[in-house]
Amino acid sequence: MMNNIVRREVIPLLSDEDIVRARKIVRDWTISLKFSLVDQTKLVTAVSELARNTVEHGGGGSALLEMLDDSIRRGIRLTFEDQGPGIANIDQAMTDGYSSRGSLGLGLGGTKRLVNEFDLSSEPGKGTRVTIARWK
Amino acid sequence: MNDTFASKIPALLAKYETDLLEEWIKAQLDATTLRKDLLSSADLRRSSDEFLSLLRRAATTGNLLNLNAPEWLPVKDFLAGVSRSRASQGFTPSETATFIFSFKQPLFTRLQEECGSDSRALAEELWIATTLLDRLGLFTAETFLSSREDIIKQQQLEMLELSTPVVTLWNGILALPLIGTLDSSRTQVVMENLLQTIVETGSEYAIIDITGVPTVDTLVAQHLLKTVSAARLMGAQCIISGIRPQIAQTMVHLGVAFGDVITKASLADALSYAFKQMGITVLRKQN
Numbered sequence: 001m002m003n004n005i006v007r008r009e010v011i012p013l014l015s016d017e018d019i020v021r022a023r024k025i026v027r028d029w030t031i032s033l034k035f036s037l038v039d040q041t042k043l044v045t046a047v048s049e050l051a052r053n054t055v056e057h058g059g060g061g062s063a064l065l066e067m068l069d070d071s072i073r074r075g076i077r078l079t080f081e082d083q084g085p086g087i088a089n090i091d092q093a094m095t096d097g098y099s100s101r102g103s104l105g106l107g108l109g110g111t112k113r114l115v116n117e118f119d120l121s122s123e124p125g126k127g128t129r130v131t132i133a134r135w136k
Numbered sequence: 137m138n139d140t141f142a143s144k145i146p147a148l149l150a151k152y153e154t155d156l157l158e159e160w161i162k163a164q165l166d167a168t169t170l171r172k173d174l175l176s177s178a179d180l181r182r183s184s185d186e187f188l189s190l191l192r193r194a195a196t197t198g199n200l201l202n203l204n205a206p207e208w209l210p211v212k213d214f215l216a217g218v219s220r221s222r223a224s225q226g227f228t229p230s231e232t233a234t235f236i237f238s239f240k241q242p243l244f245t246r247l248q249e250e251c252g253s254d255s256r257a258l259a260e261e262l263w264i265a266t267t268l269l270d271r272l273g274l275f276t277a278e279t280f281l282s283s284r285e286d287i288i289k290q291q292q293l294e295m296l297e298l299s300t301p302v303v304t305l306w307n308g309i310l311a312l313p314l315i316g317t318l319d320s321s322r323t324q325v326v327m328e329n330l331l332q333t334i335v336e337t338g339s340e341y342a343i344i345d346i347t348g349v350p351t352v353d354t355l356v357a358q359h360l361l362k363t364v365s366a367a368r369l370m371g372a373q374c375i376i377s378g379i380r381p382q383i384a385q386t387m388v389h390l391g392v393a394f395g396d397v398i399t400k401a402s403l404a405d406a407l408s409y410a411f412k413q414m415g416i417t418v419l420r421k422q423n
Contacts, residue, residue: 016319023351025264041351042389048353049390096391104354110390 006074007067013080014060019051022063026076029067033074043076043134046114049107050080050130053066055058057100058082058128068133075135083127085095144257148246149188157188169234174225183218183235190214200268203275212275219279230278236273237353240266300326302333307408310334310343310372311403315348323359330363334372335362341410342367345403347378357392364397373413375399377406385407 011022016053026047030040035060047063054061061082068075087093094112099105112118153349160351161184164170165177190211205322215236222232243265251258300322302303305311312330316322330342344360346352352360379387400406411418 014320020317021321027350038382038385041386044351045353045386045390046354052353052355090267104358104392106354106391110354110392113389113391114386 002072003068003077005066006069007065009065011063011065012060013051013054013063013082015055019048019055022051023048025065026078029065030075031114032078033067033076035134035136039136042114046111046132046134047078048130049111050078053107053130054080054082054084058084060084061127073135075133077117077131077133081127082129086124086126086128087120087122088124090122094120116129142198143200143261144247144250145200145243145261145265145268145370146192146198148243148250149192149195152246153188153192154238156242156246157185159245160184160188160239163241164235164238167234167238171231174222174227186214187211187218188238188239200264204273211272215272215276216279218274221285223280223283229277232276232280233273234417236269243269269379269413278392279402300329302329304339305343305407306410307417308339308414309335309338309343309347309407310337310339311343311407313345313348313403315380317351318349318356318359323356323363325364327359327363331366333368334367334370339372339415341375342372342409343375343377343379343403343406345406346376346383347380347403349378352383352387352392354390354392357390357394358386362395373398375406375409377401377403 009025011025012018020121023044027040027044030043035043037095051063054063059082061080061084064079066077066082067078068077092098093100094108095105096109097105108120111132115132115134117131118127119131122128159182161177164180164184170180193299194207194211197205199205199207202208203212218235219232223229244262247261247265248258253260300312303311303313310330310333312326314326318326330344333339344363346360349356360376364376367374375398376394379399379401398406398409400409408418
């Protein structure tokens with residue numbers, strides 16, 4: 001089925017303030033799509049995790065927001081991209097409790113559980129791209 | 137650009153200062169962009185006059201393209217002042233920059249008359265004039281933005297101070313109502329404040345209420361856990377309250393476990409738990 005993109009926005013992610021901004025914009029989008037409070041919170045939390053990864057691990061990048069409509073349901077897709085060092089071992093990075101810098105190590109695995117679609121591709125030395133989507 | 141080219145602009149500014157001023161003021165007054173609501177024609181005349189005489193003085197040195205040289209300092213100081221006062225009056229940065237850009241027309245007309253049929257010289261002169269005025273115009277825009285940024289930074293600092301109050305609920309029970317985004321710098325302040333107050337008051341219980349925190353992600357959770365551990369090392373027990381249903385569900389999916397940290401749905405629950413632990417009973421007065 002074809003996904004129609006109803007709305008599109010690119011958010012630069014370079015600093016902590018940008019993470020806050022990304023969360024705010026995604027929150028507004030979920031409200032406009034009438035997501036339930038739980039779904040709003042889940043998507044905003046996922047965005048917070050991935051945006052922070054982009055800023056802190058990826059050395060900055062951007063997030064592409066797309067509002068989708070496939071005539072049956074509506075949703076939001078986000079693509080986080082950076083040109084950072086990349087992830088050498090994706091399986092390890094996705095494992096709960098694994099962290100490369102002393103944090104809880106739940107970011108990636110946890111994020112996957114908060115959204116409907118999750119796709120991570122990374123090449124060491126080139127950068128990382130994470131795409132997530134959540135449907136209403 | 138030929139560096140050895142001797143511009144006629146300094147001489148021109150000196151020779152026609154009064155004429156240029158009149159033409160410039162007329163052009164500004166005629167422009168549709170003039171903010172008559174914010175700027176009187178007397179003020180306009182005063183600032184135009186001052187700018188022109190400062191510009192003439194700086195230009196006499198012959199250096200028209202290096203604004204970092206000391207002779208341009210008075211011009212820049214003046215423009216910074218204009219920019220700042222206009223910013224506070226409610227002008228936009230483009231309106232402020234237009235003040236400078238609008239001087240191009242009278243100056244260009246004079247240059248054209250001066251150079252006559254020498255189109256090569258005219259091209260050189262126009263290039264110098266336009267580069268100089270563009271830089272000065274952009275300088276006003278930069279000053280405008282940096283004064284805005286200063287205000288924002290100041291407000292952020294004030295927010296940091298404002299948003300981390302530690303309150304004593306009861307003798308031995310502290311509460312820390314958190315509101316807003318918990319980024320690293322704020323959490324640091326919050327944590328220090330709480331630990332300091334624990335020491336000062338010798339409190340046994342500290343209730344951290346997160347009702348006002350919109351997003352609890354793994355970083356926020358980690359900050360909370362660290363604060364709890366630090367407080368515990370100092371002999372105080374922390375209770376995390378204000379965990380709303382949507383936050384609870386999200387945290388379960390994320391996989392964040394608060395382990396042996398006591399969590400409660402509301403601040404009232406947390407307080408009554410602390411009372412119970414301290415052996416305090418609250419009784420309704422019987423008649």
